[in-house]
Amino acid sequence: GQQLNQSPQSMFIQEGEDVSMNCTSSSIFNTWLWYKQDPGEGPVLLIALYKAGELTSNGRLTAQFGITRKDSFLNISASIPSDVGIYFCAGLTTSGTYKYIFGTGTRLKVLA
Amino acid sequence: GAVVSQHPSWVICKSGTSVKIECRSLDFQATTMFWYRQFPKQSLMLMATSNEGSKATYEQGVEKDKFLINHASLTLSTLTVTSAHPEDSSFYICSARLAGAKNIQYFGAGTRLSVL
Numbered sequence: 001g002q003q004l005n006q007s008p009q010s011m012f013i014q015e016g017e018d019v020s021m022n023c024t025s026s027s028i029f030n031t032w033l034w035y036k037q038d039p040g041e042g043p044v045l046l047i048a049l050y051k052a053g054e055l056t057s058n059g060r061l062t063a064q065f066g067i068t069r070k071d072s073f074l075n076i077s078a079s080i081p082s083d084v085g086i087y088f089c090a091g092l093t094t095s096g097t098y099k100y101i102f103g104t105g106t107r108l109k110v111l112a
Numbered sequence: 113g114a115v116v117s118q119h120p121s122w123v124i125c126k127s128g129t130s131v132k133i134e135c136r137s138l139d140f141q142a143t144t145m146f147w148y149r150q151f152p153k154q155s156l157m158l159m160a161t162s163n164e165g166s167k168a169t170y171e172q173g174v175e176k177d178k179f180l181i182n183h184a185s186l187t188l189s190t191l192t193v194t195s196a197h198p199e200d201s202s203f204y205i206c207s208a209r210l211a212g213a214k215n216i217q218y219f220g221a222g223t224r225l226s227v228l
């Protein structure tokens with residue numbers, strides 16, 4: 001199936017550092033969602049974006065809807081150990097069945 | 113927030129048997145639910161879209177006779193893995209879409225299926 005490309009694939013960071021990850025596509029999307037998944041659990045919604053250029057925050061998390069509508073970015077400030085997990089972006093297709101296409105995921109590991 | 117409950121969270125079955133997984137939206141009605149499959153260290157792959165009161169829409173390559181989906185009410189969708197084989201072992205996750213303009217999807221906690 002179709003997937004979005006996420007970068008980086010994985011990253012190790014020190015506690016307290018800021019984290020940036022992005023999601024790119026060759027297709028245009030009208031909605032971007034960012035999820036976090038812990039091992040053995042379902043994804044939990046972090047942020048939803050609806051407009052090109054939109055910048056939305058949720059605590060230490062900030063996400064942006066790219067102006068081309070083909071990409072999105074997620075930033076985590078002052079990382080803490082519980083930020084460990086896999087982060088997925090998801091873009092809503094603009095035609096057909098209106099389903100979400102998921103990114104390949106960014107695996108984050110925080111070193112205390 | 114919207115809560116999606118998935119049951120069971122873990123199931124082991126013998127090869128050749130069928131397994132049913134339930135997905136319930138607890139505090140909202142979901143006309144559309146989705147079933148995903150996730151292999152270790154990989155992303156979520158959409159298997160099918162479950163529509164209340166109508167037939168499910170399956171993604172290319174997903175056998176509809178193998179993975180039976182029923183969405184009989186606005187709060188319940190079920191996935192039945194028929195005649196399960198070891199290659200069906202995986203993590204299955206459902207999600208429910210909140211009706212309205214936001215198109216937000218909330219996920220269940222997933223079901224880990226192990227077929228012996």
